[in-house]
Amino acid sequence: MIAQLLHIKSIRADRADNAVKQQEYRVKHSASLLKKAEQSATDYQHWRIEEEERRFAKAQQKTLLLRELEDLRQEIALLRGREAELQQQVVEAQKNLDNEREVLRQKKKNALAAHKTKEKFEELSQEETAELIRQQQYQEELEQEEFRLPEPI
Structure with missing residues (x-):
């Protein structure tokens, strides 16, 4: 029974x-995406x-005519709008990386708990084996x- 539970653990x-x-791979990938987003924003x-x-x-x-000046202002506003979009992508990439790191922290915590449980069942298995050996030795002695042969009187 304990051996089966140990196997499951x-x-x-x-x-x-x-x-x-x-x-960990997801964290590395997210970090890479963040770096690319930062580089794109900086370059732009x-x-x-x-x-x-x-x-x-x-x-x-x-x-310039008034209309040409207004067109220039709109073009510059579009350029700055695109820059703001790229900065927003950086913010989102950072949030994503932070989330992935938090998930990693939780998964490491879960893995540690799983290993501790496994170790407890390994100890129980060793104790069970030792007890079976003691019982077998006792049975052999009996x-x-x-x-x-009874000793003569």
């Missing part, structure tokens, strides 16, 4: 270890600043006493 501990490994920000400066310089070289 071993399987659960192995599954918990596998869950930890899978979650540098490009946007240069693009704004280029467009303003071009606008300063000629006389059998040997039965077969001893």
Whole structure:
């Protein structure tokens, strides 16, 4: 009975270890996505600043109509809007990474508990085996006493 329970506990501990490994992969993947999002946002920000400066310089070289000036403002607003979207993606990627790390922490906690339970059942199994050996030895001693010849009086 204890051997069967020990086998079940071993399987659960192995599954918990596998869950930890899978979650570690998810954390690494999320960290990679965060890094890419940060790099994209930074690259876009540098490009946007240069693009704004280029467009303003071009606008300063000629006389603009009010409509052209309004178009320029809208284009710049779109550029800044895209930058805000990229920054939001960074925030979401960071939240996702934080969530994945929390899940990893919980899975490690579960794996530790599974291993502790497994160890308890290993101890019980060893105790059961030792008790069976003691019982067997005691039984053998009883059998040997039965077969001893009575001593003459």
